[in-house]
Amino acid sequence: MAVNQYEREKIIERTNDGLVQVARSGKYPYGGKMMYGYRRSQDNTLVIVTKEKEVIQSIYHQFINHTKLEDISKMLNITHNKSKFTTTFIRRILTNERYTGKLTYKKEVYKAIVPAIITKEEYDAAQKILNKKIRKKSNYLFAGKIYCSCGNIMTCTHGTNHLGNKYHYYQCKPCKSIISENKIIIQIDSRELEITNFDNTLIALEREYKNYTMKLSKIKKKYVLGAYNPEQYIILTTPLYNEQKKILQQKKALLAAGRVLTIGQIAKNNRKDYIDKVIAFITIPPNNLTEIRIKTK
């Protein structure tokens, strides 16, 4: 078993090196589904698909001019008579730096692999607007989850302490009750919430891993039959091996953390995701005299 794992790691390392060579030769090093706007030519270079290019440019132009994602989506679905332009799709287009012609691969920047569809200025302008929106939305860890004992949802607000640091709190205006985000975190962590979806998460990871194994064996079969050359084979399989590697790491982290995880143990960037998965809502007692009530999912 140990030898197998070692050999697999070696293969991944070798193919990753091989892919850097692919990129250095001006070819697109990623396998799988081609990103919107391009098609792969026979020799693995990228070619712009004109109709898709027009959609991408239109998305950027509308967004930079402050059209909402939902409205861009509606507009595109009408003009293109399709329903595939979801807000998720549009967001993905708006955050893909490769459309500026810049491709970062294994820490190296390539400017001759992806033909540009938009300018760097347009991309930066879009990021500026997106970041503002994200910050507004995800700043508060418990947004929409904190209820006052009177039944009102508590609103997010912030203040500055004597050290000049910003802190978050939640308040019920009619009752004038207030609780700080830190206090909520401390109380949750003292409770050692059971992660009810621990087993499901584990099963899901294992299923995902198996799916990749199946995909890999399909590609291998085709390769053996001569459907791909070695370079194509590497391009197709490496992302899948890398995904499997990621899944193994996630599984390891999950098993190490165990069924009990505190918010304090989680990296700041991942806290909101975790809270969204585990906590349904929290009720704050009047005047904070007793402990908060936590309803898990």
Ligand SMILES: [Zn+2]
């Ligand atoms: Zn209240």
